[in-house]
Amino acid sequence: MNQVDFFNCIARDWDNITKVDETKINYLLSQIDIKEDDCILDVGTGTGVLIPFLTKLSPKGKIKAVDISCNMLEVAKEKFKDIDNVEFSLLNVETDNLDEKFNKIVLYSMFPHLENKTNTIKKLVQNNLLDFGKLIIAHSNSREYLNNMHKNTDERVSESRLIDVNEQKKIFEDAGLKVEKAFEDDNIYYLVLNK
Numbered sequence: 001m002n003q004v005d006f007f008n009c010i011a012r013d014w015d016n017i018t019k020v021d022e023t024k025i026n027y028l029l030s031q032i033d034i035k036e037d038d039c040i041l042d043v044g045t046g047t048g049v050l051i052p053f054l055t056k057l058s059p060k061g062k063i064k065a066v067d068i069s070c071n072m073l074e075v076a077k078e079k080f081k082d083i084d085n086v087e088f089s090l091l092n093v094e095t096d097n098l099d100e101k102f103n104k105i106v107l108y109s110m111f112p113h114l115e116n117k118t119n120t121i122k123k124l125v126q127n128n129l130l131d132f133g134k135l136i137i138a139h140s141n142s143r144e145y146l147n148n149m150h151k152n153t154d155e156r157v158s159e160s161r162l163i164d165v166n167e168q169k170k171i172f173e174d175a176g177l178k179v180e181k182a183f184e185d186d187n188i189y190y191l192v193l194n195k
Contacts, residue, residue: 018049024140024188025053028108031181031192032134037061038103041128043093044068044110048076048086054106055083064100066091094120098128105135112146112162118175121193125177129195134180139189146189165189 029050034040034057042050045065054063063086067073073088080086091098094116105124114120125135139146143162162168168191169182181192 020049021140022053025050025108028136028138028140028188028190029053029057029106031138031190032104032106032136034058034104035061039101039130040064041098041100041102041105041124042066043105043107043124044113045076045088046072046110048080048088050106050108051076051080051083051086055085059085061085061103063087064089064102066093066098068092093124101128101130101133103130103133105129105133107135107137109139111137111139118171121172122175122177125193125195131195133195135193137191137193140187141189142186143184143189162189165191 034054036058037060038058039062040054040058042054042063042065045051045067046069048065051063051065065073065076065086066089067076068090070090073090077088080088094114105128111117121135121137129135139162143165146162165182165184169179172179172191172193178194179191180194181190183190
């Protein structure tokens with residue numbers, strides 16, 4: 001049993017067990033200045049929590065929403081079947097090749113689940129981010145809250161952890177990445193990288 005199994009198992013209940021805080025999500029997305037015609041990659045879209053926010057900010061753009069869980073994607077496709085500018089794909093950004101380039105790349109509530117965090121972010125920035133594009137790693141909860149939740153939820157996600165945001169920033173910078181913003185408090189956690 002791995003993380004894919006875990007997310008496939010809970011996909012149908014996901015929207016009932018997760019809280020969507022619109023104020024926090026809007027604030028986090030404001031950090032990357034989404035334009036109305038941006039091409040956006042939503043990594044780990046799950047059941048499409050961000051889709052209403054992204055389509056509102058980029059009504060003339062294109063949104064590619066990817067996830068490793070086919071069951072999560074099924075729920076998202078059903079919920080947003082009437083939205084034309086969203087494409088859902090079963091894709092693992094760590095191992096699969098993605099040839100497209102985007103103005104913005106969003107990893108919302110999924111970064112701790114990456115197995116090879118630094119290399120994956122580096123690959124996304126180098127291969128999939130357009131010049132002057134931005135990538136955000138965003139969480140609408142604190143690091144402490146998320147780490148405790150993962151530790152106590154299921155063994156398949158128990159090691160999915162966030163580290164101090166400034167330590168994470170340093171790791172990225174040591175890998176040659178440009179970190180524009182790094183912030184955490186008792187409510188949110190985010191890093192913004194650019195190309």
